[in-house]
Amino acid sequence: MTEPVDADHAHRILLDHADRKVTGPLEDPAVLAAVVGVERLVVAAGSTDEAVLRSALTGDVVADADPDRVAALVAEARSHVMAGLLRRATGQAVDAGIVNPASGGYEITTDATLLRAAVRAAQGSIDAMPYYGARYGARGSRFATTDSAWLVSLATLAEDRAVHQVEWLSRVLAARGMPSWLLEIHLDALVAEVRSVADSGAVGSLPVAADALGRARRRHVDDDLLRSADSWADEALGDALPVPRAGALMAAAVADERAGVTRDDRALVDWLTDSARSDESATTRLLGVRQRILDEAR
Known part of the structure; x- marks a missing residue:
């Protein structure tokens, strides 16, 4: 039947x-x-x-x-x-297409415990960064889930292969307006979630991959500059800020440009300064913050 x-x-x-x-x-x-x-x-x-x-x-x-x-x-x-x-x-x-029809059906983990950890890491990262929801909506949430379920499957790879795969994804996402710093945060959350439910070896190569992204960013924009950029943006725009943490996002996009991950930071900056989100005055102030970041970045 x-x-x-x-x-x-x-x-x-x-x-x-x-x-x-x-x-x-x-x-x-x-x-x-x-x-x-x-x-x-x-x-x-x-x-x-x-x-x-x-x-x-x-x-x-x-x-x-x-x-x-x-x-x-x-x-x-x-x-x-x-x-x-x-x-x-x-x-x-x-495959990923079951819960994300637009994904094209790439491989994801099928281990129930690791899958749950991947979902929690993805959704927690989205909740912590309102930019995701404001720009990418429900579609972004679905991709975050399946990307996370793919990322956790990299844990069993050799470190160099895992790093290579993560760097590839960082380039894809950065070109779409998601600085590599966001993937760095996501990987840190994923490692924490996996460690909370599985033995210490289950994270495999993931911490090394997260560290590779962090080291590449810090060569140009360190953690202090991320925090400063947020402070500058908050002070300059206040309630006119297009999304929370816009300063850190711009700093992270500058880091990607300096590291050669992207050609420029327009995928992010153009969205932040679009007239739907920022009037002329807010745009001028945002670009002023961006210039301060450029002056401080290495």
């Missing part, structure tokens, strides 16, 4: 995995989608409690959580599980 592929079936699968107890490799695409969907709710709800997660999945209000965000994540999770059910029915492989 053919299994139903509908929202009710997907909802039941999500509820079945609200306990977060499944471990080991996830070969069923519907289950993988459910694990990812539930873990994204863990971050949004700020809780790993099964009762809280089941409440979120059934549409109840979750204390201290954004109800619109929770509802959107539940709807998206249900859609992804339905896509997983279709894959299950046709025997298709597990």
Whole structure:
């Protein structure tokens, strides 16, 4: 008998995995989608409690959580599980496309414990940096999740290969307006999440890859300059700041340009100074902060 592929079936699968107890490799695409969907709710709800997660999945209000965000994540999770059910029915492989259809279907970890850690690192990094949501929205959140699940799979590579892969991703993302500093932060969060749930060896080459990004940045923009850039931007623009931490973002983009990761910092600066976000006065002040950064960077 053919299994139903509908929202009710997907909802039941999500509820079945609200306990977060499944471990080991996830070969069923519907289950993988459910694990990812539930873990994204863990971050949004700020809780790993099964009762809280089941409440979120059934549409109840979750204390201290954004109800619109929770509802959107539940709807998206249900859609992804339905896509997983279709894959299950046709025997298709597990890949990033299950939970991120725009990804093209690259390889991600299927280990349930590591996958949860990757999701938490991704969503936590997004929440900590409002720029992600302001610029990339839900699509960016999905890519952060699957990129994180790909990054954690690099842990088993030799250090030089892992660094090479991470540097490649940093160039791709920086060209799209995400300075390498953001990937550096994400990797640090990923290492911390993996260490919290697995043995010390599970992080493998990831700390070395994160350190490689950090060392490359600090040759041109050290941590003190990142902090100073934030202070300069806050002082110069106040409430007119287009996004929080705009100063540090500009400093990080300058570091990428100086390191040869990008040709210039326009992918970020053009967005920050677009008239939809910054009026003429704010743009002038932002560019003034950028010039201070350029003068201080090595």
